Amino acid sequence: MTSHAKAGYDRAVQDFTDAFRLAFGLVISLDADLVEIVSLSLRVSLIAVFIACLIGLPLGARLAVARFRGRGAVLVVVNALMGLPPVVVGLLVYLHLSRSGPLGSFGLLYTPTAMIIAQTILIAPIITALSRQIIEDLHEEYAEQFRSLGLTRSETTRALLRDGRRALVTVALAGFGRAIAEVGAVIIVGGNIDHLTRVMTTAIALETSKGDLPLALALGLILLVLALAVNALAMTLRRPDA
Amino acid sequence: MSAGVTTHGLAFDAGGNRRVGPLDLDLPATGITVLMGPNGAGKSLLLRLLHGLITPTAGQIKISTDRQAMVFQKPVMLRRSVAENLIFVLKRRHPRAEVEGRCRNILREIDLEARAGQPARALSGGEQQRLALARALATEPELLFLDEPTASLDPASTLAIEATVMRAAAEGTKVVLVTHDTGQARRVAGDVVFLHKGMVCEHSLAADFFDSPVSEQARAYLDGRIVL
Ligand SMILES: Nc1ncnc2c1ncn2[C@@H]1O[C@H](COP(=O)(O)OP(=O)(O)OP(=O)(O)O)[C@@H](O)[C@H]1O
Numbered sequence: 012m013t014s015h016a017k018a019g020y021d022r023a024v025q026d027f028t029d030a031f032r033l034a035f036g037l038v039i040s041l042d043a044d045l046v047e048i049v050s051l052s053l054r055v056s057l058i059a060v061f062i063a064c065l066i067g068l069p070l071g072a073r074l075a076v077a078r079f080r081g082r083g084a085v086l087v088v089v090n091a092l093m094g095l096p097p098v099v100v101g102l103l104v105y106l107h108l109s110r111s112g113p114l115g116s117f118g119l120l121y122t123p124t125a126m127i128i129a130q131t132i133l134i135a136p137i138i139t140a141l142s143r144q145i146i147e148d149l150h151e152e153y154a155e156q157f158r159s160l161g162l163t164r165s166e167t168t169r170a171l172l173r174d175g176r177r178a179l180v181t182v183a184l185a186g187f188g189r190a191i192a193e194v195g196a197v198i199i200v201g202g203n204i205d206h207l208t209r210v211m212t213t214a215i216a217l218e219t220s221k222g223d224l225p226l227a228l229a230l231g232l233i234l235l236v237l238a239l240a241v242n243a244l245a246m247t248l249r250r251p252d253a
Numbered sequence: 254m255s256a257g258v259t260t261h262g263l264a265f266d267a268g269g270n271r272r273v274g275p276l277d278l279d280l281p282a283t284g285i286t287v288l289m290g291p292n293g294a295g296k297s298l299l300l301r302l303l304h305g306l307i308t309p310t311a312g313q314i315k316i317s318t319d320r321q322a323m324v325f326q327k328p329v330m331l332r333r334s335v336a337e338n339l340i341f342v343l344k345r346r347h348p349r350a351e352v353e354g355r356c357r358n359i360l361r362e363i364d365l366e367a368r369a370g371q372p373a374r375a376l377s378g379g380e381q382q383r384l385a386l387a388r389a390l391a392t393e394p395e396l397l398f399l400d401e402p403t404a405s406l407d408p409a410s411t412l413a414i415e416a417t418v419m420r421a422a423a424e425g426t427k428v429v430l431v432t433h434d435t436g437q438a439r440r441v442a443g444d445v446v447f448l449h450k451g452m453v454c455e456h457s458l459a460a461d462f463f464d465s466p467v468s469e470q471a472r473a474y475l476d477g478r479i480v481l
């Protein structure tokens with residue numbers, strides 16, 4: 012390495028180390044901006060997961076238990092929706108919520124509500140498809156016994172949701188993991204507005220492009236820890252239900 | 254209170270093959286009917302047909318009661334505790350306040366009190382069968398189908414199960430029981446249906462069946478020869 016290149020390299024390491032030190036400082040001092048961004052992220056994604064579960068769990072259970080014409084087609088659609096690109100969801104929600112769109116009069120564009128809607132649409136298919144699989148496996152095991160006992164369909168569904176609950180929590184965690192790490196949809200419908208719709212992922216994208224590494228790094232660290240925690244929780248829950 | 258079982262031309266096909274039937278059965282309305290026959294004869298299939306779990310390809314089944322229960326050859330344990338497996342059926346029949354007491358009594362009878370809180374699927378095979386029978390009886394059936402309920406039980410537990418089944422029968426529950434255990438069949442059977450390749454070879458009173466089986470297949474089975 013030439014001395015010139017060496018100096019450049021040292022400077023980069025120095026910058027990076029400084030950025031890390033500042034980032035840790037932000038986390039430890041519970042910097043106001045940082046806390047605001049993290050709590051908005053959590054709020055938006057948790058609400059989105061909650062709504063997606065309200066839609067996806069009953070739907071998944073019903074798809075698992077019911078046999079009707081066109082069920083196969085519905086399953087194909089749900090599975091395809093699992094792979095929806097976030098930016099496309101963002102675009103579609105944008106078109107609906109924008110002032111000239113069908114829901115424009117509600118004035119939801121660039122609000123946390125718009126972000127919740129986008130994330131819900133993104134993860135509801137995931138929750139539906141994964142819970143369908145889990146409940147269908149369990150139903151295979153229980154079906155004859157339940158029919159022997161003369162259970163109604165709603166009693167069957169309720170019992171399946173209850174006995175599969177542990178595995179279903181991991182489904183919700185998977186949905187949360189996808190929601191909180193997603194950037195494409197929320198940046199389109201939220202607009203990354205400071206103090207209003209700025210969440211972790213959009214802030215990281217912006218701060219990095221501005222060169223403000225400490226805040227980006229601090230948020231990145233928190234996101235990383237969150238992702239690890241969610242995964243660890245899912246792992247411990249993945250033990251089969253008793 | 255009791256339930257006779259009759260069938261006319263009952264048959265079930267799968268994959269283009271006749272699995273069971275045509276069967277014309279007329280089971281007595283009380284007591285214990287034992288269903289015997291070699292592996293694959295169609296015993297489990299016949300129980301499922303009679304219990305209404307699968308739809309026959311042809312023929313009719315006449316059963317005078319809807320109050321039926323079945324214990325499967327592989328007992329189905331809910332992914333819940335031992336006690337909750339009982340509570341699940343008890344609370345469908347009894348007022349909330351009685352459920353816990355009834356559950357405790359049953360657990361004491363089947364000697365699983367100490368395991369009440371453990372996952373039912375952690376029980377041994379024999380313990381699961383005990384629990385599955387108790388759960389079936391907790392629905393107070395008038396007609397009870399038992400598919401090899403003592404297949405993995407030790408001798409003492411086998412006798413305990415037999416006593417339970419005979420008491421239920423004495424109290425008016427019609428029982429149809431599948432077993433490969435000739436000793437057990439002798440101990441509990443009122444009448445015996447011998448099934449071979451989906452057909453009834455013989456239906457006679459237990460005493461007659463064991464003293465002088467008519468069909469060559471039943472004689473071979475009882476002698477422990479391979480029946481073809
Ligand atoms: N639901 C079903 N659909 C189609 N075929 C079946 C079904 N259940 C069983 N069979 C077939 O019917 C035949 C009889 O099976 P069954 O389980 O009734 O035998 P079994 O007399 O109970 O034997 P074992 O003594 O081994 O329990 C087998 O060839 C089996 O593959």
Ligand SMILES: [Mg+2]
Nearest residue numbers: 296297326400
């Ligand atoms: Mg069988």
